[in-house]
Amino acid sequence: xxxxxxxxxxxxxxxxxxxxxxxxxxxxxxxxxxxxxxxxxxxxxxxxxxxxxxxxxxxxxxxxxxxxxxxxxxxxxxxxxxxxxxxxxxxxxxxxxxxxxxxxxxxxxxxxxxxxxxxxxxxxxxxxxxxxxxxxxxxxxxxxxxxxxxxxxxxxxxxxxxxxxxxxxxxxxxxxxxxxxxxxxxxxxxxxxxxxxxxxxxxxxxxxxxxxxxxxxxxxxxxxxxxxxxxxxxxxxxxxxxxxxxxxxxxxxxxxxxxxxxxxxxxxxxxxxxxxxxxxxxxxxxxxxxxxxxxxxxxxxxxxxxxxxxxxxxxxxxxxxxxxxxxxxxxxxxxxxxxxxxxxxxxxxxxxxxxxxxxxxxxxxxxxxxxxxxxxxxxxxxxxxxxxx
Amino acid sequence: xxxxxxxxxxxxxxxxxxxxxxxxxxxxxxxxxxxxxxxxxxxxxxxxxxxxxxxxxxxxxxxxxxxxxxxxxxxxxxxxxxxxxxxxxxxxxxxxxxxxxxxxxxxxxxxxxxxxxxxxxxxxxxxxxxxxxxxxxxxxxxxxxxxxxxxxxxxxxxxx
Numbered sequence: 001x002x003x004x005x006x007x008x009x010x011x012x013x014x015x016x017x018x019x020x021x022x023x024x025x026x027x028x029x030x031x032x033x034x035x036x037x038x039x040x041x042x043x044x045x046x047x048x049x050x051x052x053x054x055x056x057x058x059x060x061x062x063x064x065x066x067x068x069x070x071x072x073x074x075x076x077x078x079x080x081x082x083x084x085x086x087x088x089x090x091x092x093x094x095x096x097x098x099x100x101x102x103x104x105x106x107x108x109x110x111x112x113x114x115x116x117x118x119x120x121x122x123x124x125x126x127x128x129x130x131x132x133x134x135x136x137x138x139x140x141x142x143x144x145x146x147x148x149x150x151x152x153x154x155x156x157x158x159x160x161x162x163x164x165x166x167x168x169x170x171x172x173x174x175x176x177x178x179x180x181x182x183x184x185x186x187x188x189x190x191x192x193x194x195x196x197x198x199x200x201x202x203x204x205x206x207x208x209x210x211x212x213x214x215x216x217x218x219x220x221x222x223x224x225x226x227x228x229x230x231x232x233x234x235x236x237x238x239x240x241x242x243x244x245x246x247x248x249x250x251x252x253x254x255x256x257x258x259x260x261x262x263x264x265x266x267x268x269x270x271x272x273x274x275x276x277x278x279x280x281x282x283x284x285x286x287x288x289x290x291x292x293x294x295x296x297x298x299x300x301x302x303x304x305x306x307x308x309x310x311x312x313x314x315x316x317x318x319x320x321x322x323x324x325x326x327x328x329x330x331x332x333x334x335x336x337x338x339x340x341x342x343x344x345x346x347x348x349x350x351x352x353x354x355x356x357x358x359x360x361x362x363x364x365x366x367x368x369x370x371x372x373x374x375x376x377x378x379x380x381x382x383x384x385x386x387x388x389x
Numbered sequence: 390x391x392x393x394x395x396x397x398x399x400x401x402x403x404x405x406x407x408x409x410x411x412x413x414x415x416x417x418x419x420x421x422x423x424x425x426x427x428x429x430x431x432x433x434x435x436x437x438x439x440x441x442x443x444x445x446x447x448x449x450x451x452x453x454x455x456x457x458x459x460x461x462x463x464x465x466x467x468x469x470x471x472x473x474x475x476x477x478x479x480x481x482x483x484x485x486x487x488x489x490x491x492x493x494x495x496x497x498x499x500x501x502x503x504x505x506x507x508x509x510x511x512x513x514x515x516x517x518x519x520x521x522x523x524x525x526x527x528x529x530x531x532x533x534x535x536x537x538x539x540x541x542x543x544x545x546x547x548x549x
Contacts, residue, residue, distance in 0.1 A: 042544065302411050
């Protein structure tokens, strides 16, 4: 009999499975659950993108691509990044097409982090940075961003987190779950702190297209002095509603990209060819589709924020991504308690803020990837719940 | 803003002025007045439910009738179109480009009722030279709303 506790990699077994999984397994078995939990768009992938995928299949383009990705796609990515975010990357050696933004994040952290290196991670944030850092033998150093700072990383917080062992700073903006964005001025102050250091930056910009009230996303690599230290990760899942296509990309200086590409080459080979052909269409001809989706998200966002505030949960205006992050501190409950009781008494599923780091205590994440009608119904149920407790 | 309000009402006529104000970042009073004006100006003609009649017992049947019409000098198709639209059985009337002229959607209790209506009322109009009747067998989508297929949008319980 194999004693599995002795044979498995302790670095992996020590990683905590997502604590809320059980909770949502329960939600999945309940009837009449109205969820604000899902973190993916409800829109279909625009038809012309799907059609481009189908056409590539019809033409029999079903072979491996270059490890880096199809050149035509990398060229399109290069144009797109410059057009939208004012950052220049050469298609031949500074852009790698990956299996979702997730693979790009994994490859980037693995390529730069050695055992003992410290990785600064602002939280609340997406759940992958900490475990991937640990898998690479790195040490996560958490910055607990504050609601009163609109969940931005401040230069002081950053300075306090930096040590001799700091290797990498993660900038997860626009932010899942807080909806925070970092504006140009905010990034300039971060750049000032990093100036004259060797600290690299991983900028996870998967929600870059989804910013509101006229604010365009500011890409850290477009800030003076930041390009050489920044790996920019982006992808198609959120902006083009292509989650299931599993396609993303990483851009950065050639010296770093060469190393990430080695990992990619041995672990993955190449991103799915069909998805790559579809993505070319997305980048070239779908600005209007994106605009339409952003407009719909914006209306839902207003509906949700106004709804939460009206029923008495203080909710700051999320500026990007597609989540609201209201405070539930007024109820006196912990986030976990709140979510569990809400699920059982009103069949509404939201995600406790603590799923995104300890600093998420006192908050819940509500996704607005749902129709306005759905959002109204969910908020009205949460309102009833608040009256009954 | 007028156009944005119209688009939202076309999507869901039950949105309140308050809902629309929140979605468009305006205030309730302004939206309320805009809607009143839209109604007054006849841009908003009415509000109706979208019903899947196939789920109702004894529903009605409907047909699309293609009409060829000899237009009248000086009046074109107006006269006959306006005559046809007055019938209660007629749900909509469109002037079409292509091989026929008027597209008339007709509803009635039974197929026989429609056949009778077409032969007695439409076919006998002087300027109508021919009619082609297509009965609707099944409705899949009505006013942007899918009537068949899965409710589930395909998203799993993928929460993070």
